[in-house]
Structure formats: C-alpha cells, structure tokens
Amino acid sequence: MATVTLNQVEKTYLNGYKAIHGIDLKIQDGEFTVLVGPSGCGKSTLLRMIAGLESISDGEIAIDDRVVNKVAPADRDIAMVFQNYALYPHMSNYNNMAYGLRNRGHSKAEIDAKVREAARILQLDDHLERKPRQLSGGQRQRVAMGRAIVRQPKVFLFDEPLSNLDAKLRVDMRLEIKNLQQRLGISSVYVTHDQVEAMTLADRLIVMNGGVAEQIGTPIDIYEKPETLFVAGFIGSPAMNFLPGKVSDDRTHVVVGDKVKLDLDHVVEAGRSVTVGIRPEHFRLCEDGHGPVSASVRMVESLGAETLVYLDFGIGNENVTLRIQGTHQFAKGTVLTLSITPDKIHLFDDETGKRI
Amino acid sequence: MKRVQFEHSAVPYLFVAPQILIISIFFLWPAAQAVYQSFLLEDAFGMSSQFVWFRNFEDVLSSSSWMRSAIFTVVFSVSVSVLSIAISLFLAVRADEVVRGAKTYKTLLMWGYAIAPPVAGLLGNMLFNPLMGDLYMALNSFGFEFNHIENPNDAAFIVILIAVWKQVSVNFIFFLSGLQGIPKSIQEAATLDCKSAERRFWTITFPLLAPTTFFLLVINLTYAFFETFGIIDVSTKGAPGGSTATLVYKVYVDGFLGADLGGSSAQSVLLMIMVSVLTVFQFRFIERKVHY
DSSP: OOOEEEEEEEEEOTTSOEEEEEEEEEEOTTOEEEEEOSTTSSHHHHHHHHHTSSOOSEEEEEETTEEOTTSOGGGSOEEEEOTTOOOOTTSOHHHHHHHHHHHTTOOHHHHHHHHHHHHHHTTOGGGTTSOGGGSOHHHHHHHHHHHHHTTOOSEEEEESTTTTSOHHHHHHHHHHHHHHHHHHTOEEEEEESOHHHHHHHOSEEEEEETTEEEEEEOHHHHHHSOSBHHHHHHSSSSOOEEEEEEEOTTSSEEEETTTEEEEOSSOOOTTOEEEEEEOGGGOEEOTTSOSSEEEEEEEEEEOSSEEEEEEEOSSTTOEEEEEEESOOOOOTTOEEEEEOOGGGOEEEETTTOBBO | OOOOOOOOOSHHHHHHHHHHHHHIIIIIHHHHHHHHHTTEEEOTTSSOEEEOTTHHHHHHHHOHHHHHHHHHHHHHHHHHHHHHHHHHHHHHHHHHHOOTTHHHHHHHHHGGGGSOHHHHHHHHHHHTOTTTOHHHHHHHHTTOOOOTTTOHHHHHHHHHHHHHHHHHHHHHHHHHHHHHTSOHHHHHHHHHHOOOHHHHIIIIIHHHHHHHHHHHHHHHHHIIIIITHHHHHHTTTTOSTTTTOOHHHHHHIIIIISOOHHHHHHHHHHHHHHHHHHHHHIIIIIHHHHOO
16 A cells, blocks of 8 residues: 655666656556556666666655665565566475565464465465476466565566466456456556556556656556557557648648548648548448548458458558458458548647647 | 387497497596406515405505595595685675676686696695795784694695685686576565575575585585695695695505505595495485475
C-alpha cells in the first residue's frame, strides 16, 4: 500500500549516455502502472532505478513520503520479478520464497505460514521441496511471484516477467498477475515491450521512447487520443496507418494523395502539411460503392474472427491495412470503397509529430 | 535401455592407436616399472638386484624420515590449497566488483600464471636470501628472528608462501569466470532479498561457486603434491634436514641422489595409492554435496 513519486528523474551512465531524460510520475496507491516502449527506450532502466539496482543521476524517487535515492534495495520495501525468474538454483522453492523473510528476521513459524499461504495461492503446494530446475517455465515464474508476494511489499516491480514463456502460458499468467495484483492491492510497476500485455494489464500506461515518457494515461485514452506520432504507431495492433496529407483551403477537409478527401471534425489551419493517422479497424467498408476512398486489394490475411486486408492507396509503395470483422475473400486487385467517421481521424504535425 | 549399435570396423582403433601408444610408453610402462622396481633391492652401483617382496615398503613405512615427510606433505598441501583458494576467492570477488580499470586489475592478477614453478622458487630464494633478501631483512627488522636456514617452521613458511603465490593466479582465473557465470539477475534478486553483502556472499554467491571451489580443491591438492617440486628444489631443497621435503621431493632425493631405486620406487607406489584414495574420496563424498 504505497505511492511512488518520481520527480524529474534522470539517468546518465558513466560513459555519458543519457538513458532517462527527466521523468515525472506519481503512481497511486494500488495502481497497476505499465511502462511500455521499444527496446532501448529506458523503461527497464527506470524500473531498476525504482528498485535501487541502478543509481539515480538526478531527481528524486520517493516511496510514500520517503525519498529512497540513497536507500539500499533491500530497505525500499519493494519486490521484483525478473524476466529470467532469477531464482536461486541451489535452494528449494520453499527456501527461495523464504530467503527474503529470513534475512528480515521473521520467526520460523511466521515464515512457514507465509510461504505456505503464497504456495496455496499460486498452486505450488506440491513443488515446495523441489528445486527450481525441476519446474517448468510457468511454475518457475510462479515461484518468482511467490518470492515477491510473501514479503507483502509496498511496491511490486515486474521486469518483462512473461517474455520467456510461450504464447499460451503468457496469456494465462497475464490474467493471473492481474488477478493477484487486484486481490492484494499492491501498487505495481510493470515493464513490457508487448503492447497487448500493456493494454490489458495497465490501470495507467506510460509509453516511453528515447528516455522520455511520450504519453501517460489510461490504455483507452492512449488508444483513442495518442498525443504523438510515436505513440500512435506503437499502440494498436496492427499498427495505425500513416498517410501524408494537406489540410484543404476551406479547412474542413484533409486531402490525402491526389484525390482522397476526408472530412475533419475540427478546424485546422488551411494548407498545413500533416500526417494523417487512421487505425485499420476504423475504416468502414461501403458495400454500395459510395464512399470517399477507393483502393485496390494487394493481399488478404484471414484470421478467422477478423480479416486483414492490405490495400494500395496509390501513395508510394506503402500498404494501408484494413481490419474487418468476420471472414471475407477478395481477389487481388479488387477495388474496395471505404469511409471513415471524422472523429476517428488523427492528425499529427509533420515537424513536431504532435497531435493536432 | 538398448543403445544403437553400428557395424564395427578397425578404423576407429587406428585413430586412437597413437594416443594409446603414448599413454602406454610414457605413463603405463614407467608406472609398471616403478611397481616392479619397488620389489627389488639394488646394490649401490646398479650391478645386481634382488627380489625382496615388500621389504622396501616395510623400510619406508617404518622410517621416521618418510613419516615426517608425509606429515609435512599433508600440512603443506592443506595449507597451500586452503590459503590459495581463500586468497584467490577474495581477490576474484573484489575484482568482480571493480568498475573502473577492471581489465588492468584482472590482467595483473592473472600474470602470475605465466611464471614457471622453478622461477617462482628462484624469486622466493632471492627474497629470502640472508645476505640480500628484502623480505628476509624486513621480517627480521620487525623482530621476527626469521631464519629459514635453521628453523624448519620458517623454511616451511617460505615454501608455502611461494607455492600459494604461484597458485593464486590460476585459482583467480577460475573463480572470476565462475563469478561471471552467476547470472546478474540472481545477484540482483539477492540484493533485494538481503541487505548484508557478507550474508549474501555466504548464502548465494559461495554456494553457487561450490562446484568451482571443489574443482579447484582437487586441482590444488594435486598441485601441492606434485607440481611444487620445482619450487622446493630451487628454494629450500628440503632443508633444513629434510623438513620441507614433500613426498615427491623425497622420492627424487632418495632415488636419484641417494641411489636407492627400490626404496624410492616403493615411495612413489605409496604416493600413487594415496593420491588415488584421495581422489576417489573427493569425488565420492564431496562432489555430491556441491552440485546444485
């Protein structure tokens, strides 16, 4: 039960490389915060700074009201789950979970009760006497979770905990983590590069890029109103389509390519060059052939529940992705007519990449 | 379980033949010779010999000088192994933590590896020379009354010191690579679980290094038994009065300087038996406990 406050936190490595460029953040009590971004964006570094595994070059990190910049990791009252589990290979699973408690001087009976309780929650009862190497990947990850929850820390830190698991197990564990976190109500920071994990787990999502928090908000806010071109391209799968465009003289349209004219729902400076972003799921197929956009089919991918169609918009070689519900078959070269409601069109400034 | 068997041909035997030949000529045959010799009593000029069954062994085992050498060998081997393992473990742990100039530091610690045992012995000899040895002077100026020429303990100190110094760099390399083999995230998980660095070392790092330590224990005991010959021969030559002669050195002294080939062979056969027993013991009883 705690808040985590980051105040202008910066990280500069010894070799002069600046990994984090001043991040401000307040994680509320019991909130599940997810840091998401491409590799090298500084998300893991930031997490490790909260854990105390990396020093803080500038700024302050506070857990509740205590500034922890100079506090040893073991004294921060946090627990971390690592990507490769980081279990102690020479200890039984029981001892793996008990180790942190023993070092904090808990009584034997208390440790035993806590470990058995955690094992029960995580369904590890039968594996306590075994060693980590005798377990499967998912079970090891559970032991690592157990090691974190027995301590009942103020904050949970997760460093890509699911990326070593196979796809099916990942989905199961994702639900388990979310469940567990809600039940225990412990503030959590979770790092991932997988945007599905990010969207599903987060109460609040932080999209990072190049050591900067590009956008902070609820997953749905970020999906619906990405503040920058980067966020728009990173969140959402398949990724948002980007097309070069120009705002028309009457300021009610944006012109894409030569002939495509799309209605706008807000007024933008006339003649301005913009990048138009449209999510694949926001195109609507006009069966009657009347619509503002027509494009020919290059390729179709049927996923069963939905179909992805790659279209030629006649602008460069870029494919434009269209995502429609159900199964559809289109021959290559078929011309489709599409429309978009104006509020689903995202405009970004060409120079700054900021949302207009 | 049945294993797949392929048609045999003579070719594989042809390939291993050179190796078998080398082992036979340079290891098996001399060993057999030593066993055979240990049953013979030869006259001083090597003109005639007589088969005497176990008399050489009786002589060796009842001789006080062999007993003394055996005791010294045990004390020497245990001290050298324990000290060099402890010192190099300490150095490796510290070197692993160094951030700036780590490479230089590590390279300097590994350099000793390149020095041959006799050269190490020669260095020790010079450092402890009563006329010009710096360490000899230093120890005496501190009031230790250090005199390895007469005092067996002081002489033992010198050979142990040189042998340990020579071995530290070898152990250091193994420990350092052992440390680097411990996943960083495990160390990090431990920092979150345990505040005391010392406790962390004994509960996490050291158990994870146990296989390395065991391996080094075997290697170091063998080293102290056999490979310290050069160091002893160049520094103390077993003096004073054979008090720093290990069993291997005594085999050489009695056999090649004392011309007692039978007795010397008996000693080397005993040595062979001792080392085999020791090795079997190590693998049977210790190895089981160190692997995780």
